[in-house]
Amino acid sequence: MKIEARHERGVTIIEPKGKITIGVGDVALREAVAEALEAGARNILADLGGVTTIDSSGIGELVSAYTSVSNRGGKLKLVNLPPKVTDILQITQLISVFEVHDSVEEALASFD
Amino acid sequence: MRAAMRSEEPQVRISIGSRFEHIDLIQVVVDDALARLGLDDDSRHWVGIAIREAVANAIKHGNQQDPDKEVEVELAIADDQAVIRVIDQGDGFDPQEVGDPLAPENLLKPNGRGIFYMKSFMDEIEYSTRPDGGTVVTLRKQLVEVLAP
Numbered sequence A: 001m002k003i004e005a006r007h008e009r010g011v012t013i014i015e016p017k018g019k020i021t022i023g024v025g026d027v028a029l030r031e032a033v034a035e036a037l038e039a040g041a042r043n044i045l046a047d048l049g050g051v052t053t054i055d056s057s058g059i060g061e062l063v064s065a066y067t068s069v070s071n072r073g074g075k076l077k078l079v080n081l082p083p084k085v086t087d088i089l090q091i092t093q094l095i096s097v098f099e100v101h102d103s104v105e106e107a108l109a110s111f112d
Numbered sequence B: 001m002r003a004a005m006r007s008e009e010p011q012v013r014i015s016i017g018s019r020f021e022h023i024d025l026i027q028v029v030v031d032d033a034l035a036r037l038g039l040d041d042d043s044r045h046w047v048g049i050a051i052r053e054a055v056a057n058a059i060k061h062g063n064q065q066d067p068d069k070e071v072e073v074e075l076a077i078a079d080d081q082a083v084i085r086v087i088d089q090g091d092g093f094d095p096q097e098v099g100d101p102l103a104p105e106n107l108l109k110p111n112g113r114g115i116f117y118m119k120s121f122m123d124e125i126e127y128s129t130r131p132d133g134g135t136v137v138t139l140r141k142q143l144v145e146v147l148a149p
Helices: A025-038 A056-071 A083-091 A104-111 B020-036 B041-062 B114-121
Strands: A004-008 A011-015 A017-020 A043-047 A050-054 A075-079 A099-101 B010-017 B070-078 B081-087 B124-129 B135-142
Touching: A004 A025, A011 A025, A011 A104, A017 A025, A017 A056, A025 A056, A043 A056, A043 A104, A050 A056, A050 A083, A050 B041, A056 A075, A056 B041, A056 B114, A075 A104, A083 B114, A099 A104, B010 B020, B020 B041, B020 B070, B041 B070, B041 B081, B041 B114, B041 B135, B114 B124
Parallel strands: A011 A043, A017 A050, A043 A075, A075 A099
Antiparallel strands: A004 A011, B010 B070, B070 B081, B081 B135, B124 B135
């Protein structure tokens, strides 16, 4: 899995697609966040609209990314959550940890 | 079609080497079998996640990612339940050692949620140890909708 990244209004938007699962998508997500931080990104928006499956490793990578970005004084926010991703975040009470938005425009405005 | 068999004779048995990329293969095969047994799309998605977690644990914690060690997955039907067993060749595992992922001190830990997801998505989950030390995880899911009285 190669995760596309783009920049809008000072925010790095990453768009993982397909499965974020152990050994495959989780590694790609880790690398995408690390690359963004190395390139100087402070605020990251993860657009999860194209994610079909996420497992505990994928959730773990989202949590790690949240911590890494927060430790650098930035924010990691989520947008376009598919219902099953919302469900899996709710079950482990992580939905209250992440700031979640319904649209990219709304999410970008929240960083201003 | 509904499951009518009462025995736990496996309908499906697959062995894989301990590589994460093989998890997709298991999920596809078990998903197809569960679809033919009448389990709906939504339930199959969550059962699929639970199986992924069990197999990932068997590969990572059980077999320590040794590709020469196998993970065996069996699907059987008993009393209108799908019974999935995931068997590794590791040194055994105590699920009690895993902390509660909902505890405030664990909420932002990157790992420790796999068993919790399995328990959330299945009706029953049980751990046992084989005489030779490998761990057997048994996951059960009701196939037939239970009607309210």
